[in-house]
Amino acid sequence: MMRGSSCWLNRRAEQRFRLLAISTVKSAKIKLLLFCCVALTLLAFFTSASSFILWNNHTPPLPHSSDSRKGYSIVMNTWKRYDLLKQSIKHYSSCPRLESVHIVWSEPDPPSDALLKFLHHVVKYKSKDGRQVKLRFDINKEDSLNNRFKEIKDLETDAVFSIDDDVIFPCSSVEFAFDVWQSAPDTMVGFVPRVHWEDPLKEDGNKFRYGGWWSVWWTGTYSMVLSKAAFFHKKYFILYTNEMPSSIKEYTTKNRNCEDIAMSFLVANATGAPPIWVKGKIFEIGSTGISSLGGHSDKRTECVNRFVDVFGRMPLEYTSVKAVDSRNIWFW
Numbered sequence: 659m660m661r662g663s664s665c666w667l668n669r670r671a672e673q674r675f676r677l678l679a680i681s682t683v684k685s686a687k688i689k690l691l692l693f694c695c696v697a698l699t700l701l702a703f704f705t706s707a708s709s710f711i712l713w714n715n716h717t718p719p720l721p722h723s724s725d726s727r728k729g730y731s732i733v734m735n736t737w738k739r740y741d742l743l744k745q746s747i748k749h750y751s752s753c754p755r756l757e758s759v760h761i762v763w764s765e766p767d768p769p770s771d772a773l774l775k776f777l778h779h780v781v782k783y784k785s786k787d788g789r790q791v792k793l794r795f796d797i798n799k800e801d802s803l804n805n806r807f808k809e810i811k812d813l814e815t816d817a818v819f820s821i822d823d824d825v826i827f828p829c830s831s832v833e834f835a836f837d838v839w840q841s842a843p844d845t846m847v848g849f850v851p852r853v854h855w856e857d858p859l860k861e862d863g864n865k866f867r868y869g870g871w872w873s874v875w876w877t878g879t880y881s882m883v884l885s886k887a888a889f890f891h892k893k894y895f896i897l898y899t900n901e902m903p904s905s906i907k908e909y910t911t912k913n914r915n916c917e918d919i920a921m922s923f924l925v926a927n928a929t930g931a932p933p934i935w936v937k938g939k940i941f942e943i944g945s946t947g948i949s950s951l952g953g954h955s956d957k958r959t960e961c962v963n964r965f966v967d968v969f970g971r972m973p974l975e976y977t978s979v980k981a982v983d984s985r986n987i988w989f990w
């Protein structure tokens with residue numbers, strides 16, 4: 659009897675064990691699946707986070723002949739955002755072919771001694787390979803957006819990288835854009851494309867419309883790259899200062915907008931060719947992320963139409979070319 663009941667008990671226990679075993683197998687599978695999901699998410703997070711934290715070069719530098727070792731100058735527009743300025747300068751100072759940094763200063767007060775000291779120190783400390791990046795301030799009396807395109811007398815390089823203080827690109831992206839510019843030095847080469855198009859309806863009497871990032875994304879077509887992050891030849895500073903119609907310069911000063919569209923018009927009018935959009939990682943460190951993505955396009959539409967009137971024609975040309983560093987592509 660004892661035997662029988664123990665046998666019965668055993669069978670019950672065995673059954674239970676089997677059920678338990680099945681459910682543990684099931685939950686093990688689910689756990690494995692969950693684990694994979696979590697692992698993949700973490701992997702994705704860490705790869706983007708590490709590239710964010712390091713923003714550094716993962717690609718080896720291209721070999722450059724020592725003859726053409728002339729680099730580029732950064733011309734940075736800034737306005738009362740000293741933390742962003744410090745962060746940007748600190749970052750770009752380590753870029754290999756950077757020769758000098760010019761900070762366009764349009765504030766009523768000159769830069770403080772503490773700021774000057776910090777920036778000079780950072781530039782000196784970050785410069786690599788025995789190279790010394792020069793740091794200069796261009797102090798302006800008048801507060802105008804045209805200041806960023808003023809002729810700079812002591813500019814040693816032909817190439818200018820025009821950049822706002824609130825966006826950061828990894829050195830690898832900047833250097834790649836510089837390579838692209840060197841293959842087309844009359845052209846504007848930049849990271850932030852925009853487009854215009856002809857409006858058949860002309861609702862508010864405007865023949866042209868300005869299209870933000872979503873228009874470019876949707877159509878794959880652009881006609882401008884913004885000077886918030888673009889390479890161009892220093893000769894365009896001279897052209898902008900001396901040849902840009904004063905009505906356009908006054909308009910940009912008064913409305914605190916559209917100096918970048920004006921520059922796009924100027925270069926397109928001079929070359930008869932479209933700019934080049936370069937793929938690059940962008941990190942917005944300011945709080946202006948939204949305005950750079952969309953919105954505020956009515957004012958910009960207004961600018962495009964005014965400038966067309968002044969130029970007497972629409973100089974902008976369309977393109978859908980995008981320059982990509984082929985070392986970073988896995989499939990082609």
Ligand SMILES: *[C@@H]1O[C@H](CO)[C@@H](O)[C@H](O)[C@H]1NC(C)=O
Nearest residue numbers: 897901902903924927928969
């Ligand atoms: C636009 O190009 C034309 C023809 O090359 C030139 O005569 C004119 O001065 C240019 N306009 C501006 C504003 O640079």
